Amino acid sequence: xxxxxxxxxxxxxxxxxxxxxxxxxxxxxxxxxxxxxxxxxxxxxxxxxxxxxxxxxxxxxxxxxxxxxxxxxxxxxxxxxxxxxxxxxxxxxxxxxxxxxxxxxxxxxxxxxxxxxxxxxxxxxxxxxxxxxxxxxxxxxxxxxxxxxxxxxxxxxxxxxxxxxxxxxxxxxxxxxxxxxxxxxxxxxxxxxxxxxxxxxxxxxxxxxxxxxxxxxxxxxxxxxxxxxxx
Amino acid sequence: xxxxxxxxxxxxxxxxxxxxxxxxxxxxxxxxxxxxxxxxxxxxxxxxxxxxxxxxxxxxxxxxxxxxxxxxxxxxxxxxxxxxxxxxxxxxxxxxxxxxxxxxxxxxxxxxxxxxxxxxxxxxxxxxxxxxxxxxxxxxxxxxxxxxxxxxxxxxxxxxxxxxxxxxxxxxxxxxxxxxxxxxxxxxxxxxxxxxxxxxxxxxxxxxxxxxxxxxxxxxxxxxxxxxxxx
Amino acid sequence: xxxxxxxxxxxxxxxxxxxxxxxxxxxxxxxxxxxxxxxxxxxxxxxxxxxxxxxxxxxxxxxxxxxxxxxxxxxxxxxxxxxxxxxxxxxxxxxxxxxxxxxxxxxxxxxxxxxxxxxxxxxxxxxxxxxxxxxxxxxxxxxxxxxxxxxxxxxxxxxxxxxxxxxxxxxxxxxxxxxxxxxxxxxxxxxxxxxxxxxxxxxxxxxxxxxxxxxxxxxxxxxxxxxxxxx
Amino acid sequence: xxxxxxxxxxxxxxxxxxxxxxxxxxxxxxxxxxxxxxxxxxxxxxxxxxxxxxxxxxxxxxxxxxxxxxxxxxxxxxxxxxxxxxxxxxxxxxxxxxxxxxxxxxxxxxxxxxxxxxxxxxxxxxxxxxxxxxxxxxxxxxxxxxxxxxxxxxxxxxxxxxxxxxxxxxxxxxxxxxxxxxxxxxxxxxxxxxxxxxxxxxxxxxxxxxxxxxxxxxxxxxxxxxxxxxx
Numbered sequence: 046x047x048x049x050x051x052x053x054x055x056x057x058x059x060x061x062x063x064x065x066x067x068x069x070x071x072x073x074x075x076x077x078x079x080x081x082x083x084x085x086x087x088x089x090x091x092x093x094x095x096x097x098x099x100x101x102x103x104x105x106x107x108x109x110x111x112x113x114x115x116x117x118x119x120x121x122x123x124x125x126x127x128x129x130x131x132x133x134x135x136x137x138x139x140x141x142x143x144x145x146x147x148x149x150x151x152x153x154x155x156x157x158x159x160x161x162x163x164x165x166x167x168x169x170x171x172x173x174x175x176x177x178x179x180x181x182x183x184x185x186x187x188x189x190x191x192x193x194x195x196x197x198x199x200x201x202x203x204x205x206x207x208x209x210x211x212x213x214x215x216x217x218x219x220x221x222x223x224x225x226x227x228x229x230x231x232x233x234x235x236x237x238x239x240x241x242x243x244x245x246x247x248x249x250x251x252x253x254x255x256x257x258x259x260x261x262x263x264x265x266x267x268x269x270x271x272x273x274x275x276x
Numbered sequence: 277x278x279x280x281x282x283x284x285x286x287x288x289x290x291x292x293x294x295x296x297x298x299x300x301x302x303x304x305x306x307x308x309x310x311x312x313x314x315x316x317x318x319x320x321x322x323x324x325x326x327x328x329x330x331x332x333x334x335x336x337x338x339x340x341x342x343x344x345x346x347x348x349x350x351x352x353x354x355x356x357x358x359x360x361x362x363x364x365x366x367x368x369x370x371x372x373x374x375x376x377x378x379x380x381x382x383x384x385x386x387x388x389x390x391x392x393x394x395x396x397x398x399x400x401x402x403x404x405x406x407x408x409x410x411x412x413x414x415x416x417x418x419x420x421x422x423x424x425x426x427x428x429x430x431x432x433x434x435x436x437x438x439x440x441x442x443x444x445x446x447x448x449x450x451x452x453x454x455x456x457x458x459x460x461x462x463x464x465x466x467x468x469x470x471x472x473x474x475x476x477x478x479x480x481x482x483x484x485x486x487x488x489x490x491x492x493x494x495x496x497x498x499x500x501x502x503x504x505x506x507x
Numbered sequence: 508x509x510x511x512x513x514x515x516x517x518x519x520x521x522x523x524x525x526x527x528x529x530x531x532x533x534x535x536x537x538x539x540x541x542x543x544x545x546x547x548x549x550x551x552x553x554x555x556x557x558x559x560x561x562x563x564x565x566x567x568x569x570x571x572x573x574x575x576x577x578x579x580x581x582x583x584x585x586x587x588x589x590x591x592x593x594x595x596x597x598x599x600x601x602x603x604x605x606x607x608x609x610x611x612x613x614x615x616x617x618x619x620x621x622x623x624x625x626x627x628x629x630x631x632x633x634x635x636x637x638x639x640x641x642x643x644x645x646x647x648x649x650x651x652x653x654x655x656x657x658x659x660x661x662x663x664x665x666x667x668x669x670x671x672x673x674x675x676x677x678x679x680x681x682x683x684x685x686x687x688x689x690x691x692x693x694x695x696x697x698x699x700x701x702x703x704x705x706x707x708x709x710x711x712x713x714x715x716x717x718x719x720x721x722x723x724x725x726x727x728x729x730x731x732x733x734x735x736x737x738x
Numbered sequence: 739x740x741x742x743x744x745x746x747x748x749x750x751x752x753x754x755x756x757x758x759x760x761x762x763x764x765x766x767x768x769x770x771x772x773x774x775x776x777x778x779x780x781x782x783x784x785x786x787x788x789x790x791x792x793x794x795x796x797x798x799x800x801x802x803x804x805x806x807x808x809x810x811x812x813x814x815x816x817x818x819x820x821x822x823x824x825x826x827x828x829x830x831x832x833x834x835x836x837x838x839x840x841x842x843x844x845x846x847x848x849x850x851x852x853x854x855x856x857x858x859x860x861x862x863x864x865x866x867x868x869x870x871x872x873x874x875x876x877x878x879x880x881x882x883x884x885x886x887x888x889x890x891x892x893x894x895x896x897x898x899x900x901x902x903x904x905x906x907x908x909x910x911x912x913x914x915x916x917x918x919x920x921x922x923x924x925x926x927x928x929x930x931x932x933x934x935x936x937x938x939x940x941x942x943x944x945x946x947x948x949x950x951x952x953x954x955x956x957x958x959x960x961x962x963x964x965x966x967x968x969x
Binding site for chain 1: 761762763764765766767768875876877878879880882884906907908909910949964965966967968969
């Protein structure tokens with residue numbers, strides 16, 4: 046039974062089946078792990094942007110993070126920041142960013158259980174997609190990544206738009222379903238359905254762990270080196 | 277009552293309210309109309325990608341198209357095409373594009389009631405977003421557009437990803453709710469809820485018509501001309 | 508006499524003339540000023556990346572900056588930073604960034620005569636173009652900018668690539684010729700020739716000042732406000 | 739002796755040497771060949787946009803094209819088109835596109851000696867960079883490309899801007915110097931100098947042929963397949 050079965054009627058699922066949607070995009074050879082917005086303001090229930098399941102989600106991401114590090118796969122973290130200039134607020138439809146609690150610097154710290162290592166880029170972003178106005182794409186290309194494992198929060202927002210941008214650049218997209226969370230369960234489940242039908246594989250975290258255990262580290266290192274470089 | 281009220285529980289809507297989501301982004305001064313994928317394969321029920329409500333949707337778009345033309349607002353159409361090379365299929369999770377009916381050239385013709393005028397660009401795209409791998413963004417900048425009215429199909433796919441890319445570039449996003457459609461009503465309604473909470477204004481088509489009737493055409497023309505040009 | 512006349516032979520200039528190159532793209536109605544990389548490491552001769560004419564260039568930018576501020580035109584500054592992760596070094600062909608002097612924090616401070624105001628975004632970039640991996644494009648769209656005035660250093664590097672990205676997005680491009688500088692005069696002059704023939708107007712700073720004095724501030728403010736917003 | 743030695747004074751070259759510029763970025767493991775704008779209007783002297791050396795350039799590209807095909811490396815061609823809508827002309831500073839000869843369909847045909855194979859994408863572009871408003875980037879990612887070999891015309895225009903966009907996305911850039919050409923020799927040589935100092939390796943075509951002969955085809959095919967896919 047899929048996580049979206051209690052929200053998407055069978056009849057609607059049938060429409061997708063008839064048009065040949067679903068199936069599996071599969072894993073490539075060079076994965077990267079992207080952890081979206083697991084900072085205090087999106088995890089700690091004291092803040093307006095937190096999701097109820099965020100702490101469980103952090104716990105589910107942790108073994109995937111460990112496995113990615115063990116496999117030598119590049120890891121990227123994203124987070125938000127306080128707007129330094131009015132233009133940084135963009136066209137967001139929320140007053141939440143103006144709440145006093147959001148002015149605390151600690152609101153923007155990544156949760157301790159997922160603390161970035163020194164060599165793992167932390168990408169500060171202003172928009173839903175981790176690709177929008179950031180160097181994420183050039184980082185993925187630097188590492189010859191072909192598969193992105195997208196985790197974090199919120200499923201129907203920053204996770205989904207990061208998935209879409211990755212898909213629009215022809216990366217294979219994998220979403221470990223226990224490793225994403227959202228404010229409301231309806232938006233959460235429907236986004237997972239939409240992604241799995243069309244753009245990427247929404248699968249159990251255990252399957253992702255199994256894959257990461259098989260990634261060839263030698264492959265990753267050989268590719269990064271290049272031939273004949275002298276800079 | 278909002279169109280999503282029968283799908284998103286009140287409790288979940290309350291979470292957004294408490295965090296200050298919703299509200300209105302409002303209209304700017306220089307709108308453009310974008311009509312997403314209203315070609316045969318997505319409208320005519322004979323094809324696997326059609327939505328049940330697509331013909332009604334076309335009828336709802338028509339007066340908006342007329343109003344945009346009358347206001348001198350730039351209009352952009354998008355459509356798909358048969359893949360000429362394997363790479364064009366990308367990572368799409370559908371076998372539907374390989375069905376024999378999708379090999380007919382007429383599958384890719386925009387429906388007659390929304391036929392583009394000669395001066396209206398038809399953007400052929402491969403990905404969900406009308407911005408991905410196209411010149412749409414540079415066209416919008418050419419016309420100094422600040423507001424995009426997004427219509428067409430499908431709500432939870434190409435419409436939503438076009439909305440997100442527009443939002444990530446700081447355009448004001450307007451979705452006339454009768455002028456978009458989808459294969460399944462659940463994905464349709466939940467996407468409209470997600471957009472209206474966070475990224476753009478999902479409003480009645482009548483309100484968009486009222487706005488377009490007031491757009492200042494002189495403004496649009498003065499801006500395009502430039503000062504001191506001789507090319 | 509053009510600044511490039513002693514480097515580009517008349518015969519070569521004639522080739523461009525015959526094909527109808529040159530002419531003027533002209534000014535639009537909503538300019539922005541972009542000041543590229545006027546930080547210590549690119550201005551102060553103690554650093555390996557400085558240009559001989561950088562101090563004069565800063566002096567030439569100053570009145571343009573004053574005029575842009577007086578006109579209410581948005582101003583954007585860019586600068587580099589020390590790489591926090593190896594991937595940030597990208598594929599740059601220089602060992603200069605590894606010199607001890609480049610590890611000083613003060614190497615990355617914008618020169619005092621062009622110090623940003625609090626409300627002026629300072630864009631930290633890793634690549635030549637001020638658009639690459641940054642929010643500059645979305646900031647320009649936020650302000651409905653149609654014309655970018657590009658100044659700073661170096662002409663054949665970050666200035667040129669910023670000009671090209673602006674051109675590829677259909678902005679009108681203006682380069683005040685005293686307000687850009689480079690390490691070598693040949694690359695400097697040839698880039699100004701290439702730009703003026705094909706992509707933008709390379710003109711005396713005095714002409715840019717004259718234009719900025721005429722920009723309609725009311726226009727700029729009206730556009731930013733929007734109609735019916737409540738966020 | 740470098741091709742730019744008669745244009746860039748030794749003193750100016752010395753400035754780059756002192757700052758650690760130059761060196762070699764080197765080859766990666768997954769190259770792609772990009773052939774820029776080798777269509778009639780840019781090659782045949784009857785047209786206003788042709789370069790004097792374009793026919794020799796086509797001859798120099800041919801063995802590289804053969805070698806890329808033999809190596810199983812993806813090949814991409816670009817070309818222009820007549821503007822279907824005014825907005826497609828963008829901000830180009832040329833009247834040449836309005837000359838009667840440019841209205842002939844055959845002006846936009848790739849030269850016979852470099853005719854694309856059926857499986858090689860032909861990318862129609864409006865701007866200097868082959869990446870601007872096209873799917874080139876997503877195609878390169880689809881094939882896990884890490885190295886782009888850029889050839890064609892003109893060196894200081896479309897070739898240079900394609901090189902810069904590739905560099906800004908962290909691809910290794912290789913320019914075989916006999917395989918690019920330009921209208922004027924000064925712009926040609928200075929661009930090759932600028933590229934070789936900072937962004938990519940400008941090297942003899944023979945060295946590129948030697949590299950392509952060693953590329954591992956098995957590597958390329960294994961990567962494309964993916965694991966567990968069923969679409």
